[in-house]
Amino acid sequence: MKYQAKHWLFLAPFVKRALKKRYDAADVKLIMGGAKDEYKKLLEQADNIGEKNPMADNLYFSLLFFSFMKASDGKIGPQELRQLMRDTLSDPILLKLMGNGDFNDPKQLAKFGKKMHDNSDWAEEHREEYPETWKFNFDDSHQDGVYYYFTKCPIAKFFNDQGMGDLAPIFCELDYLTVKTRRAQLLREKTLAQGDDMCDFWIVGDQVQDPK
Template sequence: MRWMGMPIAIWAVFAKSFQAQLTAVLGYDPDTARKITEKAKPKYREIIAKLPEFEKGDRFSMNIIGCAMLGAFVLSMPRRPDVESLTDYYEKAQMTPLMKWFCRQSGKSKFTPKDIAGMKATAARKAADRNPYSWNMDFYEYPDGSGYEGRFTKCGICTLMQELGLYDLTPAMCHLDYAMSEAGGVTNFVRQYTLASGDPYCDCGYQKKRV
């Protein structure tokens, strides 16, 4: 994957937040947080360089870039965080005012014909059959019209976290789905299973909030 473009843009947008939460959540002093960030940037670039380019129209490239960035920070920390503290860290690092705005904008088109068509196209793509760092999903609309579910049978984050030796920390990334759904303002996110927990799939359910 090329460094110029989305990877460098994601770093520019989120690096300060990732650094700030090293102190606010994980308890590092500001100087150590700065050193971790300085070490994480070349590690992030190294991880990105090993990833293949995603197919045009694959909606999951940002997910794997976020995974690469979190992995780079964890591998640059002097002590390995537990999954609970990393979950809190990642949510607060990601849910910046800009990200919350993005989620609200995305929420405006949730459940529209264009959104449904996009989900069906993603399900049909089966991108992980050709790129192990992408995702395969099936799409199910709830019969009562209350929302839909994306059911993932292959997960690029699981693949990359395992390669980085961080697979046990994968649930810290999975939890962000709840925060993004809440920020969007129109859905309740529901989940019973995750691949990272050893289940056969990840179910990502989006139920319409009652007005």
């Protein structure tokens, strides 16, 4: 994947704010000083899924977070990386920039569902050029929310290809964290990162009880 400065410029300042909560100035300097180079190396190793792929940000941001672990000289392990992602994605300024959403609103949830179908259409139209991008499947049998699942995920594939499959489940947590910012809940039974045959996404508003 080609490095694009916009992802680094957008997220890195908030990661730095999160790092300052848990690490001293020397450690923050070490981690921040090496992360961008590590990020570029990671992108070079990743499958090209298309810079204009509407899902590409998911891969970019996952590898960006991972670059801080790679640059930490052992100071950030798997659990620390989980916490770093949680701290970053709970930053009120970042949440404001990401926009306030509420998937308890049927119109907003329907708009999200359409977006996922559009993303799937893009993937299939470009499947020959970018064969490793996400493979969407949809199931409308659920009465509540939006349901879909992936049978191919370039994020899980990246970590498996690099012999780091044990780290892949960490990045599944980003799904829960980002869904939460839209006042929604993610109900899930399987992930490719854990060796299952799919990653399932059942997304409903956080006010929905006993979803069907």
